[in-house]
Amino acid sequence: MLEIKDLHVCVEEDPSEKILKGVNLTINEGEIHAIMGPNGSGKSTLSKVVAGHEAYEVTQGDILYNGESILELEADERAHLGIFLAFQYPVEVPGVTNKNLLRQAYNTIAEEQGREELDPLQFEDHAREQLKLIDMKEEFLERSVNAGFSGGEKKRNEIFQMAVLQPKLAFLDETDSGLDIDALKIVANGINELSGEDNAVVLVTHYQRILDYVQPDHVHVMIDGKIAKSGDKDLAIKLEEEGYDWLSEGASVL
């Protein structure tokens, strides 16, 4: 589904600031991947670049989605293809309700994909169903997007949006950070419910804690802009026990 080939990315404003230095990654339908790594390793940037953030420039390599390069596509065009990014720091949009943002988003994507749009009532039914997943009440729909939300509520809202928009490929950027155990369980449960045979989820995380609740098929570790090692859940456990240092040494040897 997603093929990242030798991806080199720098900051658009300052090309000397290189963040990704040759990332290779393949993600297939039905898979759950975890990307871990120390701060500054580039894992958040990778998510944003896949989603189309204009602050970054691809200097080398490619990103293929279902076989076709998406480098020239804008963020909204990538969303229309079914790509979703759950933000590390979700943005507040006061004056716009969750319901209205999502209905407009849902219908825009549906239109682009040739699917049926939902009228306000149909959409509310659909949205209400997904609320159960994140354990929120109906009034949540009427609240302004992320305005006055606690950290946990913002993260749950990201999962809610994912549930409503039903993307094919979802990157979750540190969705677990700052959550207490109860919120974490809700978020993890949401992710589990939403991931299936037809879609893929990439969990970008700093801590292995969430991986106790969401079983990844593959675990990758990023160090200094590249994927230093790939493995399975055991790799995550080893990182938890030993930290990242042993990998850096390994990378420099390579």
Added chain:
Amino acid sequence: MGKVKKQKERTFLQDLLNFQGSLNGKSKFLDEVRLKGAEEVRNIPFPTKKLEDWKFISLRDLYKDSYELASDLDVEVPDLSEHYLPESKGARLTFVNGSFSAEHSSTEDIPEEVLIGNIAKLAEEDNDLLKEHLNKYVENNFEEDVFSSFNKAFLKDGVFVYVPEGLTVDVPLHMLFVQTDADEKYFTTSRSVIVADKESEVTIVEDHIGLGDNKYFNLPVVEINAEEESYVKHTKIQRDSRESIHIARTAAFVHHHANYESYTITRGAKLSRNEPRISQRAEEVEFTVDGLVLIDGDQVSDTHSVMDHRFSHCESHQLHKCVITGKAHSVFNGKIFVRKDAQKIDSFQENRNLLLSRKGLVNTKPQLEIFADDVVCTHGATVGQLEEDELFYLMSRGLNEQQAREMLIYAFALETIENISVDSVQDLLVDEVHRFTENQLDSKLTV
């Protein structure tokens, strides 16, 4: 050298005084008011950039042309019903180029006890309440101001409302000022006086609309007296023609336990200058002077306000928000005075600017003169752009750039719009915001 300087300051506005006579004869009271105004105009020079309070804008566009009196024009008035507010269908006074139009007005939903009428007629009838209140507030709040004197010199018509003690007027009063299209450049003016007696409540919508794109000079002056325990809500919407000049004054007195809440929305005019001046007249007073400015192209919008805290215990609030795109220019100067014995003042002022283009310009200047020692006065100003992260967030959900920008600008403007209690006004303002974002030609962010 001296001669050249004099020519630069010359305007054609004074010439209009020669035509003032055509207004006289129907009311001795107004004749005297106008005479006094004319005298003042002859003695006060028109402002230039050399004056501190006028240094950010150029009045050259106003001064360089000569104007005709709007009342001298022959105008054909088209159907105005699209501009009526449904809530005020029986509570509307309409003025066309400054003259009252009975045909487009209706007062059938207004309680009988309320005195409401157009000033020309009430002056002819020698109405005592009108004589008691007219000019009292503007003369107190605006000294040595040639524009209010100019308005006085040509005072002919406008709204007079007197709400008696204890009465709550449920229906919002729509003051509709329509400026028509014309080949000639004209000068139009109006004076409105709103008096809310003790314990009364009234909501007014002051609405200025230009029907064409023609150039005219509109000089409205509004006087408000909120007596003890009264509550006056004042929404002003300015959608004058894109080539016009709109210079306005609002003078308000707010008495003991009274609340004056105003929202001014600026969308039209090539050059607009709003000057609300609020005078606290007793202890325990509340007032709000919020604003929303949406400007593009080569528009200039200047708000110079004065909040004068003269007694203890006052809560005042001013949130002035501006969205600037194209080559537009926004100026804000909010003066807060706190007199020596005015303790326990809680005053909030903020000017937030959303600058969306490379060539847009913002001048913002809070001005605090505080002479009491037990006060809380916060003031702030921000100038920002649409955050790239915010745009990315919305676009990553599938909205295209236009939709995302519109949503963020709407969210910015909503804080002011949602406070307006008249639903149809909220709706029309939301439409204005949508149209505003659609019109943006220079749609790239600055860095």
